[in-house]
Amino acid sequence: MALVEVETFPNAMIAEMARARLAAEGIEAVLFxxxxxxxxxxxxxxARLMVPEADEALAMRLLGEPD
Numbered sequence: 509m510a511l512v513e514v515e516t517f518p519n520a521m522i523a524e525m526a527r528a529r530l531a532a533e534g535i536e537a538v539l540f541x542x543x544x545x546x547x548x549x550x551x552x553x554x555a556r557l558m559v560p561e562a563d564e565a566l567a568m569r570l571l572g573e574p575d
Contacts, residue, residue: 510561511538514568516554523555526571533570535563 517523520542530537542555559567 511558512561512564513540513556514559514564515557515571517557518554520555523557526557530557530559530563530567530570533566535559535567535570537567 514537515526517526520539523539523542527537527539537557537559540556540558541553557567557571
């Protein structure tokens, strides 16, 4: 299963909220580099939200919708 990046976040907490939103819709997502973003270096290495390639379009649509 190939993972693709659907969004980046300078803050790990915001990235985790986006991951949880996708999980609530049945999309398994993981965060890459969240540890670095959580110590205030998100501008250098943002948290990357990754989903299976098959879920990319739906994940991007969900993330673009207002909460």
